[in-house]
Amino acid sequence: MLRTFTVSTHKKDQVVDITDTVEQYLREAEKTEGLCSLFVAHTTCSITTADLDPGTDLDLLDALRHMQPNLRYRHPHNPAHAPDHILSSIIGSSLVIPYQQSRLMLGVWQRVILVELDGPRERTLHLSTF
Template structure:
């Protein structure tokens, strides 16, 4: 059994966003998977971001952000009150969009469905830099 890990530093900016990181995952696997089978864990070590496996480019990523805005409005209802107004909602986000995903790797490649991508979801405009940890276990 082998284990390889790497961290990525990504700039997400100062407004909510969905960042497709599938290519980063694939590049990591090209280096460490050697055509083998295993599991890729994608983890964001932040209390205000998550990892989703969704379709991108056809509007689903924007739809997810819109749904999160509706479910978690940036207003003064939140008990967690530091940062920008409504920032407490960002701390609830990982309860809906988990901060991790574990994905199958077959023959050294992500075994995703046709329209699936690995996406970093970040609603926290107060923190424009994010770390993502990729870990491959085979």
């Protein structure tokens, strides 16, 4: 099964919890267990897992921006845009998570999140199960 869906972001930097959306697609899958592969088809956002207690989304975004060195970037399109690409590459554009009984096998506090680094935008994700 391959599904494509979009996520709308509303801020320059934003964390969006997509766990429930992913599990909705898993309920429609032919198999009730296997591996769920997620891929975000963009270079200025990423996908990972995180604890989303109140404020931890902002802590993550603040920490990411704090890690950025003050460099002279050479990105030909827009040098100010280069850190967004770099942070996205560091976090990554894909995840593979096992699932059972049509539910992701996440830890107690884990959520699947899209990390927006150049919003607001409409982001495209591809989900497949195997």
